[in-house]
Amino acid sequence: MISTILVPTDGSRAAQKAAMYAVDIAKQLKALVIVLSVIDKRSFTGQTVPSTETARHVIEPIEDYLKEAAEGYVGEIKKLCDKNGVQSKTVITAGHPVKDIVKEASRAKANMIIMGSHGKSALAAAVLGSVTYGVIHKETKIPVLVVRR
Amino acid sequence: MISTILVPTDGSRAAQKAAMYAVDIAKQLKALVIVLSVIDKRSFTGQTVPSTETARHVIEPIEDYLKEAAEGYVGEIKKLCDKNGVQSKTVITAGHPVKDIVKEASRAKANMIIMGSHGKSALAAAVLGSVTYGVIHKETKIPVLVVRR
Numbered sequence: 001m002i003s004t005i006l007v008p009t010d011g012s013r014a015a016q017k018a019a020m021y022a023v024d025i026a027k028q029l030k031a032l033v034i035v036l037s038v039i040d041k042r043s044f045t046g047q048t049v050p051s052t053e054t055a056r057h058v059i060e061p062i063e064d065y066l067k068e069a070a071e072g073y074v075g076e077i078k079k080l081c082d083k084n085g086v087q088s089k090t091v092i093t094a095g096h097p098v099k100d101i102v103k104e105a106s107r108a109k110a111n112m113i114i115m116g117s118h119g120k121s122a123l124a125a126a127v128l129g130s131v132t133y134g135v136i137h138k139e140t141k142i143p144v145l146v147v148r149r
Numbered sequence: 150m151i152s153t154i155l156v157p158t159d160g161s162r163a164a165q166k167a168a169m170y171a172v173d174i175a176k177q178l179k180a181l182v183i184v185l186s187v188i189d190k191r192s193f194t195g196q197t198v199p200s201t202e203t204a205r206h207v208i209e210p211i212e213d214y215l216k217e218a219a220e221g222y223v224g225e226i227k228k229l230c231d232k233n234g235v236q237s238k239t240v241i242t243a244g245h246p247v248k249d250i251v252k253e254a255s256r257a258k259a260n261m262i263i264m265g266s267h268g269k270s271a272l273a274a275a276v277l278g279s280v281t282y283g284v285i286h287k288e289t290k291i292p293v294l295v296v297r298r
Binding site (some may be wrong): 001002018021024025028029112113117128136141143144145146147148 | 150168170173177178205242261263266277285290292293294295296297
């Protein structure tokens with residue numbers, strides 16, 4: 001019985017397509033959709049500024065900006081769920097995308113993960129983006145539905 | 150609306166696990182399951198025996214053997230469908246697994262392909278077996294649900 005579907009999104013085209021598919025299938029299954037956006041901490045802590053020189057007033061606005069963007073992505077999918085009478089929850093975390101997706105899937109007892117084949121940072125040539133690849137690789141039990149962009 | 154699910158099988162453990170998951174979800178979705186087994190032609194035409202020397206009486210029994218095995222795999226899944234009140238059809242082809250899976254998905258107008266992460270011939274270390282990888286890569290429209298072994 002599929003009762004909970006995790007839909008990670010980074011706002012990419014494939015993620016949007018995956019979300020639309022997820023809402024359709026959740027409606028048919030009467031399942032709960034958990035929309036997750038992970039703010040990739042690596043994207044703003046990668047710069048190796050010596051800690052004493054870290055310009056917090058520069059670092060923080062980047063995180064704020066990414067958080068706002070994430071709220072936008074998950075909000076759009078939540079709206080789509082509402083419009084289709086699909087129950088949904090939104091979750092935003094800051095961390096490592098693969099680890100956070102797997103953690104949230106397990107925490108929420110998701111029976112399925114629906115995600116795009118390629119996220120924003122993926123090379124077009126790769127069959128799977130690194131996050132989708134990582135989730136399939138790491139993830140041991142929950143099936144992953146891959147939606148091509 | 151998910152109405153048709155393609156379930157390719159090569160009798161591997163991951164394929165069996167994928168099939169069980171597929172029957173569950175098809176039951177919930179009231180979808181038709183198409184069980185497909187592709188006899189991999191490469192596995193018995195790879196030997197480059199000069200055509201005049203081809204021992205047809207040797208080649209044919211291999212194909213017969215593979216066909217019998219395929220009938221066994223699809224038959225088991227069909228039984229599982231019957232037991233769960235899920236409508237199903239079985240298809241056996243001889244050709245290239247990736248091409249035949251994509252062709253059958255398109256022919257049957259499948260809305261979803263559910264398959265194991267690794268088939269029989271896959272290297273354990275790879276994240277995806279070559280057939281699953283190939284289907285995700287080739288396949289342009291139909292989402293692929295990957296079930297880990």
